[in-house]
Amino acid sequence: xATTREVVHPSTREPSAPAFDVxxxxxxxxxxxxxxxxxxxxxxxxxxxxxxxxxVIEAMQRFYTQDCSNVHRGVHLLSERATQAYEDARVKVxxxxxxxxxxxxxxxxxxxxxxxxxxxTYGRRHVQAGDEVLITAMExxxxxxxxxxxxxxxxxxxxxxxxxxxGELVLDEFEKLLNARTRFVSVAHVxxxxxxxxxxxxxxxxxxxxxxxxxIDGAQAVPHLEVDxxxxxxxxxAFSGHKLFGPTGIGALYGKARLLEAMPPYQGGxxxxxxxxxxxxxxxxxxxxxEAGTPSIAAAIxxxxxxxxxxxxxxxxxxSYEHALLSYATEAIAxxxxxxxxxxxxxxxxxxxxxxDGVHPHDIGTILDREGIAIRTGHHCAQPVMERFGVPATAxxxxxxxxxxxxxxxxxxxxxxVKGIFG
Amino acid sequence: xxxxxxxxxxxxxxxxxxPRNCRAMEGANRRxxxxxxxxxxxxxxYLKLQDDRIADISFQGTGCAISTASASILTEILKGKTRAExxxxxxxxxxxxxxxxxxxGETPALGKLAVFSGVCGFPxxxxxxxxVWHTLRTALDGDQKVTTTE
Numbered sequence: 001x002a003t004t005r006e007v008v009h010p011s012t013r014e015p016s017a018p019a020f021d022v023x024x025x026x027x028x029x030x031x032x033x034x035x036x037x038x039x040x041x042x043x044x045x046x047x048x049x050x051x052x053x054x055x056v057i058e059a060m061q062r063f064y065t066q067d068c069s070n071v072h073r074g075v076h077l078l079s080e081r082a083t084q085a086y087e088d089a090r091v092k093v094x095x096x097x098x099x100x101x102x103x104x105x106x107x108x109x110x111x112x113x114x115x116x117x118x119x120x121t122y123g124r125r126h127v128q129a130g131d132e133v134l135i136t137a138m139e140x141x142x143x144x145x146x147x148x149x150x151x152x153x154x155x156x157x158x159x160x161x162x163x164x165x166x167g168e169l170v171l172d173e174f175e176k177l178l179n180a181r182t183r184f185v186s187v188a189h190v191x192x193x194x195x196x197x198x199x200x201x202x203x204x205x206x207x208x209x210x211x212x213x214x215x216i217d218g219a220q221a222v223p224h225l226e227v228d229x230x231x232x233x234x235x236x237x238a239f240s241g242h243k244l245f246g247p248t249g250i251g252a253l254y255g256k257a258r259l260l261e262a263m264p265p266y267q268g269g270x271x272x273x274x275x276x277x278x279x280x281x282x283x284x285x286x287x288x289x290x291e292a293g294t295p296s297i298a299a300a301i302x303x304x305x306x307x308x309x310x311x312x313x314x315x316x317x318x319x320s321y322e323h324a325l326l327s328y329a330t331e332a333i334a335x336x337x338x339x340x341x342x343x344x345x346x347x348x349x350x351x352x353x354x355x356x357d358g359v360h361p362h363d364i365g366t367i368l369d370r371e372g373i374a375i376r377t378g379h380h381c382a383q384p385v386m387e388r389f390g391v392p393a394t395a396x397x398x399x400x401x402x403x404x405x406x407x408x409x410x411x412x413x414x415x416x417x418v419k420g421i422f423g
Numbered sequence: 424x425x426x427x428x429x430x431x432x433x434x435x436x437x438x439x440x441x442p443r444n445c446r447a448m449e450g451a452n453r454r455x456x457x458x459x460x461x462x463x464x465x466x467x468x469y470l471k472l473q474d475d476r477i478a479d480i481s482f483q484g485t486g487c488a489i490s491t492a493s494a495s496i497l498t499e500i501l502k503g504k505t506r507a508e509x510x511x512x513x514x515x516x517x518x519x520x521x522x523x524x525x526x527x528g529e530t531p532a533l534g535k536l537a538v539f540s541g542v543c544g545f546p547x548x549x550x551x552x553x554x555v556w557h558t559l560r561t562a563l564d565g566d567q568k569v570t571t572t573e
Contacts, residue, residue, distance in 0.1 A: 358440070360487035362462045363431075366545060370427050378462050392463035392485055421431050422440075422488070 020317040026402050028053040028309070039372030042407045047192050047220055047351055047398030048376050049242045052306070056246055059305035063298045071297055072271055072288070086297050089304030090287070093252045096307045097237060098228040104260065106253040106287040107295050111219040112142040114238030114253035115186065117290060118215055119146040121263040123184060129155035131183040134212075136161045136169050136198070137388055138191040141381040143217045147186060156183070163388060167194035167343035174203065178210045185214040189221035193382040193396070194343030195326075195351030197225070204234050213259065219243055223400065224322055224349040226315040229254050241299060245400075246306035250299035253290075260286040267292040318401040322350065325399055329408045333397075336415055342394050353380075353394040356415065359422045361395040367421060368395075368414045375411075429541030430548070431488065434496075439488035444481040444498035451479075453565060457558030459550055464490045466555050468562045475505050482555065489542065489551040496535055497555050506563055512536070513556045519543065520552045 026032050031051050034041050043051060063085065069078035071086045087102075094102045108114045123146075127133060133147045137160050144158075151158045159182075161174035169187075178185070185207040190197050200216050207214040213235035218227060222239045229237050236259070241250040255263075265272055265283055269292030274282040283289045310318070329352050333339050338357035356364060365377035376396045379386045386392060397411055448469035457466045464486030471479035480501050482494045501509050515531045518524045522543035524531065542552045 360462075360491075362464075362487035362548075362551065363489070366430070366548060367427060370425075386463070392465070421427070422436065 020313070020321050020401075022321070022402065022404050025313065026404075028055070029402055030054055030057070032402060036372040036374070037370050039370075042371075042373040042410045044397040044399065044403065044407060044411060045374045045376050046223070046400040046403075047243070047380075047396065049248065050223060050245050050400050051402070052245055052247065052302075053309050055309050056302045056305045060247060060298045060302040063301050068298075070294055082297055085301050085304075086295070089300040092304040092307045093254075096222075096227075096311075097252075097254050098230055099254050100230060101257055103286050104254055104257050106255065106260070106290045107300050108238075108251050108253050108290075109249055109296070110240035110242070110251035111217060111238045112146075112240075114236075114251055115143055115215065115217065116146045117253060117266045118186075118236055118238075118255070119150045121266050121290075122213070122259065123147070123150045124154070125264060127151070127154050127156045127183045130181060131156040132159050132177075132179070132181045133157075134159045134161060134174075134177050134182055134185045134207075136174065136187050137163045138167065138169065138194055138196060138198075138382070138385055139186075139188055140192050140217065140219070141383070143186055143188060144384070147184075157181075160384075163194075163196075163385075166345050167191065167196045167385075167389075168345045168347075169196070169198055169203075171199070171202065171206075175206050178206060178212065180210070182207075182210055182212045185212055187214070187216060189216050189218045189227075190224065190349050190351075191343070191345075191382075191385070192220045192351065193353055193380040193385045193394070194345065195220075195348040195353070195398075196343060196345035197221070197347040197349050199347075200234065201232050204232055208233070220350060225319055235259055241303040241306065244303070244306055245309065246303035247296075247299040249296045250303050252303075257286060260290070263290075265289050265292070269293045271295075313401065319349075321401055322399055325403060325405070325408070326350065326352065328405055329397065329399070329411070332408050332412045333415070336412065336419075338419065339415060342389050342391065350399050352397045352399070354397075355391055355394055356418065359418055361393045363422070364395045364415070364418050367418045368411070371410065371414045371417065373411055373414050426541060426544045430545055432538045432541065434535070434538040435488060435492040438492035438495040442482075442491055442495035445483060445495065446481050447483055448479060448481045451481075453562045455558050455562035457484075457554050457561070459486070459490070459554050461550070462487060464551065464554055466490070466494055466558055468494075468555060468558045470559075470562050472506075472563070475507075477501050477504050477506075477509065486554070487551050489539075489548055490554050493539065493552045494555040496538070497559065500535055501559070509559065509563065513560065516556060517553060520549050 029051050067081040069082040071083040090105050091102050093105045159177045162170050215236035216234045218237050218239040223244050237254040242248040272289050272292040274284050340355050342353040361377035378393045451469035453470035455468050466484030469481045480498045516536050520542040
């Protein structure tokens with residue numbers, strides 16, 4: 001059984017973690033070898049979704065060619081193998097987040113579903129009229145709208161902690177907004193539009209002083225930083241697989257077991273029950289209580305393979321390599337006359353948002369695309385952030401550990417080309 | 424001409440940098456707002472409609488080079504046109520930017536609008552070019568709703 005999941009890949013043969021070699025890393029990502037509009041692909045849209053190493057694609061293919069079956073159901077061998085692989089993936093996520101117990105990992109479609117799950121279960125049970133939910137001004141729409149829906153339904157108020165001109169959370173203001181009416185706090189670990197790393201350990205402590213649980217939206221953090229939910233002591237942590245070099249359609253919600261156990265189920269259906277009669281249904285234990293219906297089995301296995309891969313590369317190697325690359329990129333863009341970086345937090349990861357005098361970001365995106373350079377332009381699902389900085393949109397280059405200085409040089413040359421066209 | 428040069432033709436760049444008829448209009452009897460939530464483009468079209476004729480037209484707003492130039496050129500060419508003429512031009516323009524004109528091998532009399540022929544090579548930019556035209560249609564219909572490209 002185990003042989004079906006054995007990963008045969010060159011990097012596994014290394015006795016210990018090899019020194020970080022970006023050229024070798026790039027070999028692991030088949031998509032990066034292509035040309036776009038006749039130019040080598042420079043993929044700088046990693047905050048939207050990241051590319052997948054061959055081991056992830058192979059793991060999913062292996063599931064479909066050898067183990068495909070439903071989980072937690074069949075007595076037959078394939079179902080046993082599928083269940084084992086799916087549950088192994090859960091343990092990989094648990095270990096990746098340094099959680100104490102695999103039961104604290106709920107598989108979901110992604111960060112958005114994770115946040116909606118908490119808002120609709122914990123939130124609906126605990127938030128009442130006159131209560132408050134606290135978020136920050138740098139949240140992605142997916143960490144705003146679920147709370148708006150909840151607050152509207154309950155007659156509660158959504159409070160928003162401000163950010164400063166650098167794009168950093170104003171901690172004093174955040175702390176002042178916590179009070180006896182606060183029932184929940186939900187904040188980004190890393191801002192998708194600005195790259196700001198929030199001091200989440202501190203935010204958790206502040207929330208806990210009021211006995212308020214806190215969810216950390218880790219969508220933009222896990223691809224760049226090592227996360228330890230026990231050290232953070234956060235109550236919930238959410239992330240998406242597809243931003244973590246895994247497939248789309250899978251993500252995870254970490255929740256402290258005692259909270260998950262007390263929460264009502266999210267969706268009703270198969271797998272989330274222990275027994276069903278027309279009179280009464282007894283819900284399954286955590287995490288299955290929150291996993292109604294057949295889950296995205298292959299995607300969970302793919303995510304597990306992505307985590308194995310990242311562990312071999314080493315999250316600390318990734319963090320230090322990217323830190324240097326982001327500094328290089330920041331300098332390269334800042335040097336261009338007329339270019340302005342939006343988001344100059346002292347602690348940043350992964351994201352470089354900028355605007356160019358006299359040129360709309362959409363035009364920047366089109367011209368860069370013809371140079372083979374993929375960036376995101378627009379409001380990045382963070383319209384309040386755009387408003388805060390008084391811009392309708394930005395151009396956003398977002399990094400992964402397979403990006404190189406050459407990628408950044410191509411970006412800088414592309415921006416010069418934009419300036420040439422727009423005179 | 425590369426496809427980028429075809430998209431960002433001199434006339435388009437000129438109109439995007441120095442948009443014509445870019446002002447609020449006193450005494451307008453029709454007005455409509457257009458919004459593209461994808462890129463944040465926002466435009467308002469003002470019309471002075473006399474009988475069936477566009478006696479005056481102007482716009483305000485912000486957007487990319489393509490949408491701004493499209494708004495500017497639209498106001499230039501529609502002044503004095505009837506509703507039916509405006510509708511017919513929109514149809515030809517729409518065919519041009521979506522590539523239907525090229526497919527059909529037609530050469531409609533588009534005048535200045537022909538500078539948008541390069542847009543059809545950039546499908547994601549079609550909405551940029553057509554946003555103000557959709558907004559115009561809303562204004563002509565006397566509908567005060569916000570037009571979006573979604």
